[in-house]
Amino acid sequence: MTPMTEDTVRPATVRPSAPGPGPDRAAxxxxxxxxxxxxxxxxxxxxxxxxxxxxxxxxxxxxxDTVAAALACPTVERVLVVGRDPRATGALxxxxxxxxxxxxxxxxxxxxxxxxxxxxxxHPHSPVxxxxxxxxxxxxxxxxxxxxxxxPHGRAFLADTPGTGTVLxxxxxxxxxxxxxxxxxxxRHAAGGAAELRLPDVPSVRRDVDTPEDLADALRLGLGPxxxxxxxxxxxxxxxxxxxxxxxxxxxxSVLLDDGTPVPFDAPxxxxxxxxxxxxxxxxxxxxxxxxxxxxxxxLTLPTFPDPESA
Numbered sequence: 001m002t003p004m005t006e007d008t009v010r011p012a013t014v015r016p017s018a019p020g021p022g023p024d025r026a027a028x029x030x031x032x033x034x035x036x037x038x039x040x041x042x043x044x045x046x047x048x049x050x051x052x053x054x055x056x057x058x059x060x061x062x063x064x065d066t067v068a069a070a071l072a073c074p075t076v077e078r079v080l081v082v083g084r085d086p087r088a089t090g091a092l093x094x095x096x097x098x099x100x101x102x103x104x105x106x107x108x109x110x111x112x113x114x115x116x117x118x119x120x121x122x123h124p125h126s127p128v129x130x131x132x133x134x135x136x137x138x139x140x141x142x143x144x145x146x147x148x149x150x151x152p153h154g155r156a157f158l159a160d161t162p163g164t165g166t167v168l169x170x171x172x173x174x175x176x177x178x179x180x181x182x183x184x185x186x187x188r189h190a191a192g193g194a195a196e197l198r199l200p201d202v203p204s205v206r207r208d209v210d211t212p213e214d215l216a217d218a219l220r221l222g223l224g225p226x227x228x229x230x231x232x233x234x235x236x237x238x239x240x241x242x243x244x245x246x247x248x249x250x251x252x253x254s255v256l257l258d259d260g261t262p263v264p265f266d267a268p269x270x271x272x273x274x275x276x277x278x279x280x281x282x283x284x285x286x287x288x289x290x291x292x293x294x295x296x297x298x299x300l301t302l303p304t305f306p307d308p309e310s311a
Contacts, residue, residue, distance in 0.1 A: 031077030033126045034070050035115035036133050038063050038083035047210045062134040065224025067097050069138035082115040112179040129170035134208045137221035142202040155194040159186045161206045212245050212280040216262050231260030241286045246278040265297035273301030
């Protein structure tokens with residue numbers, strides 16, 4: 001494998017070098033190196049398993065949108081992807097990321113330790129952060145605010161939207177990150193001495209996606225092009241709608257239209273279709289009323305069930 005150097009991380013044509021310092025110009029600050037872990041697509045996003053064949057394609061789309069937004073962030077100099085899935089790594093290389101294809105394969109935290117260690121060796125003067133690969137609504141400007149807030153701290157982290165996990169762990173040049181991702185990682189990172197970044201205006205950085213409800217929330221924030229295009233793809237066209245979220249207690253939830261738009265339904269709409277339960281990913285026939293944000297499902301059932309109004 002060809003050794004990685006500063007010149008192989010990103011082609012010079014992607015981001016021109018800043019002009020050298022002059023009498024009235026300060027020397028440019030070296031940008032961040034972001035480490036993004038990518039699981040094999042066949043294993044990723046297990047809590048979206050109800051979406052069937054769409055699940056690995058969504059996992060790849062999430063990673064593409066995350067890395068593309070990170071590369072567009074003005075304070076990010078490079079993205080190092082830690083992963084071994086050839087389909088994912090090939091697509092992410094094409095975006096401009098560097099792939100560390102000698103991942104140790106012992107789980108998320110060893111992979112992140114490996115990636116951040118490589119980042120420190122390859123770019124010893126660059127601050128380093130790990131970033132979750134499932135941020136399909138990520139906005140470069142919000143990521144820049146998080147990284148700017150992290151700079152004054154030795155180690156710092158940003159919690160996810162629910163407030164129990166971690167989406168970003170950052171540190172200055174040469175400081176080991178000591179990742180502790182997994183269940184309750186917010187508490188474990190704080191107990192390990194990392195400072196928590198409490199920023200109120202960075203929802204797209206916090207919104208990682210593990211469940212259909214998370215994806216609906218990300219869609220409200222605004223999905224990146226890869227995820228948005230997939231949800232509008234021909235895979236969904238044969239269905240009038242796809243079951244997206246469902247709360248059996250209230251018998252309410254939401255569906256995805258063919259263009260990826262979520263539309264809510266309440267208990268009367270669910271009851272009208274004669275269903276007892278609903279699983280995310282099921283094919284549905286629906287009727288709706290209203291337009292735009294006021295649009296709602298008034299009837300939903302399985303394609304094989306009768307619609308009283310069409311009888």
